[in-house]
Amino acid sequence: MASDMTKPILDALSASDAPIISNQAFPSIPSTNVKSALDRLGSRQMVEYETMDREVISLTEEGETIANNGSHEVKVFQAVVAAMDGLKISDLPGIVGKDNAKVGQGNAFKKGWIKKDKDLLRPNTESVVDDTRELLMTVKNTQTLGDQKAIADLKRRKLITLQKVVTFKISKGPKYAKEFVKEETDLTFDMLNSGSWKTVNLKPYNFKAKGAPTTAGALHPLNKVRQEFRNIFFEMGFEEMPTNRYVETGFWNFDALFVPQQHPARDLQDTFYIADPAKADPPREDPLNDPHRPKSAQPASKATTAKPLDYKDYWENVREVHQNGKYGSIGYRYPWSADECLRLVLRTHTTSVSAYVLHKLAADPRPARFFSIDRVFRNEAVDATHLAEFHQIEGVIADFGLTLGGLIGFMEVFFAKMGIHQLRFKPAYNPYTEPSMEIFGYHDGLGKWVEIGNSGMFRPEMLEPMGLPKDMRVYGWGLSLERPTMIKYGVSNIRELVGHKVDLNFIETNPAVRLEKD
Numbered sequence: 001m002a003s004d005m006t007k008p009i010l011d012a013l014s015a016s017d018a019p020i021i022s023n024q025a026f027p028s029i030p031s032t033n034v035k036s037a038l039d040r041l042g043s044r045q046m047v048e049y050e051t052m053d054r055e056v057i058s059l060t061e062e063g064e065t066i067a068n069n070g071s072h073e074v075k076v077f078q079a080v081v082a083a084m085d086g087l088k089i090s091d092l093p094g095i096v097g098k099d100n101a102k103v104g105q106g107n108a109f110k111k112g113w114i115k116k117d118k119d120l121l122r123p124n125t126e127s128v129v130d131d132t133r134e135l136l137m138t139v140k141n142t143q144t145l146g147d148q149k150a151i152a153d154l155k156r157r158k159l160i161t162l163q164k165v166v167t168f169k170i171s172k173g174p175k176y177a178k179e180f181v182k183e184e185t186d187l188t189f190d191m192l193n194s195g196s197w198k199t200v201n202l203k204p205y206n207f208k209a210k211g212a213p214t215t216a217g218a219l220h221p222l223n224k225v226r227q228e229f230r231n232i233f234f235e236m237g238f239e240e241m242p243t244n245r246y247v248e249t250g251f252w253n254f255d256a257l258f259v260p261q262q263h264p265a266r267d268l269q270d271t272f273y274i275a276d277p278a279k280a281d282p283p284r285e286d287p288l289n290d291p292h293r294p295k296s297a298q299p300a301s302k303a304t305t306a307k308p309l310d311y312k313d314y315w316e317n318v319r320e321v322h323q324n325g326k327y328g329s330i331g332y333r334y335p336w337s338a339d340e341c342l343r344l345v346l347r348t349h350t351t352s353v354s355a356y357v358l359h360k361l362a363a364d365p366r367p368a369r370f371f372s373i374d375r376v377f378r379n380e381a382v383d384a385t386h387l388a389e390f391h392q393i394e395g396v397i398a399d400f401g402l403t404l405g406g407l408i409g410f411m412e413v414f415f416a417k418m419g420i421h422q423l424r425f426k427p428a429y430n431p432y433t434e435p436s437m438e439i440f441g442y443h444d445g446l447g448k449w450v451e452i453g454n455s456g457m458f459r460p461e462m463l464e465p466m467g468l469p470k471d472m473r474v475y476g477w478g479l480s481l482e483r484p485t486m487i488k489y490g491v492s493n494i495r496e497l498v499g500h501k502v503d504l505n506f507i508e509t510n511p512a513v514r515l516e517k518d
C-alpha cells in the first residue's frame, strides 16, 4: 500500500506558517500519493491546496558531461588554439576524442570560432564563451530555463529532457489540526444525551459521493423479448390464449391435432410422459359447469348464444377421423386407443392450447386472432442451442376464405415488425397442417439466412371434428422465443440465458430490447 501522507502533510504545515510546496517538502513521494492524502484532508477542510502543473527540465547523460567538462565545440576550439600553427583535421579525433571531434567541429564552424586553411584548422577568434555549457549549468541548478528557443535547441541535441510534474501548494484549512481526528458519521442518542454533539467532529455530507447501487428486480431478457412480441400481437388485433397448463392430455397435445398415435413425435424420445398420475379423467358430461376447469377456460359470460361444447361428440369425431376417416379424409386406419389420448404429458408445443381455443371458437365461429407465448418441454439432448424446455411463440388466425398466399403475406407484415424484411418459405411437414412451410428470414445483423419459424394451414381433419364450419380456414405458426433473444443479446450458448449457469449480473444489466432495430 502507498504510504499514508496525511500525517507528514499535517506535520509540515505545523512547522511553518507559509504554504508548503509538495515536491520540495516531499521530493521522493509520488504526486498521486500526496493527492490522495490531500483529498482526505481537504474533504475535512483541514487543508486547502492548489494544483500546479510544472515542466521540469533535467539533463541527459551527455548534457551532464557537458555541464561538468564543457561542450564539444569548446574542446575543439581549445585543441585548435593549442596547436599554435594549425591543426591537421585528421589529427583532431586523436586529441579530443571521436565524439567531440565530429559534433564539435561542425558547431565550432557554425559559430565562426574556427576556419579551414587547406587541411588545417585555425582559430578565427581570440576567445569564446561556452554558452551551451552555461545553459546546461542553469538547468542543472534551477530545473528551468526562460529561453524557449534554447530549450527546443537543447532538446533537439538530446542534452535535456522535459517532464511534466504535478506539485501542490498546500496551506492550512479552516479546520486545520495537528492530528487527523476521527469524524463522527452518525448523530447518536448518547451524543444528544451527554451534550457532546456540540463539540464532536461531525463528518460533513459528501454530496459528490456515488450512491450505493440499489437492489431491485430485473427482467430476464426472455421476458423483455416476450413483452415485445406481445405488443406486436396486440397491435395486430390478437387475443392472448390461456397457457396455464404445462401438463396436457395426449388428446390436446396430439390427437386433436391429428397426430397419429404411433407417430414418432409421441415417441418417448421427444415427449415427457407424466408418471403420477399417468392418466387424465375422460371428458365430462357438461364441461361448461365443470368446477375443475381453470377460470380462464370458462366462457366469459353465461349469456352466450353459442351452443354448449359437446366434448363427447368431439371425442367421437376425433376417433372416427383417425381410425376410419371422416370429412372427406380416409384417416390413418389404425385402431385408435382412448387410453393413449388420456395419457398425461408435459406439453411439447403450445399448439395444444391453440387446439383447445379453436374448439371453443367452434361454439361461436367468427374471424379471430389468437396468440400465446409460453413454455414447452421436449426430451431432447441438451447442447449449446437446445434445452429440454423452451418457450414457443404461437399465432393462430381463423377466418373465412383464407389462402396460403394470405399466410405468406401476413408473415411478411408480422416479421417486418421485428426488423426482418426478407423471407423465404420451404415446404415442410406437420401432421396438423397442410400445406406446411418452414420460414427463413434474412437477418441483417448476422448477415445470413436463419430459420425463424414453422407454419401452415390447419387440416380439415383437425378443424372439422371440433365443429368449425367447413369453409373456415385457420393459419397457424410457431417460433421459439429463445432464438430471437439469443440473437438480440448476442448470446451463443443457451445455458448462459436459461438455467443455473446464468450470470445474474448479465440479467441485471442487460439493456431493453427493440426488435425492429439491429
Ligand code: PHE
Pocket (backbone or CB within 6 Å): 348, 349, 350, 351, 394, 430, 433, 454, 455, 456, 475, 476, 477, 478, 479
Ligand atoms: N407446433 C409447431 C412447432 O412446434 C409450430 C406450428 C404451430 C406449426 C402451428 C404450424 C402451425 O414447431
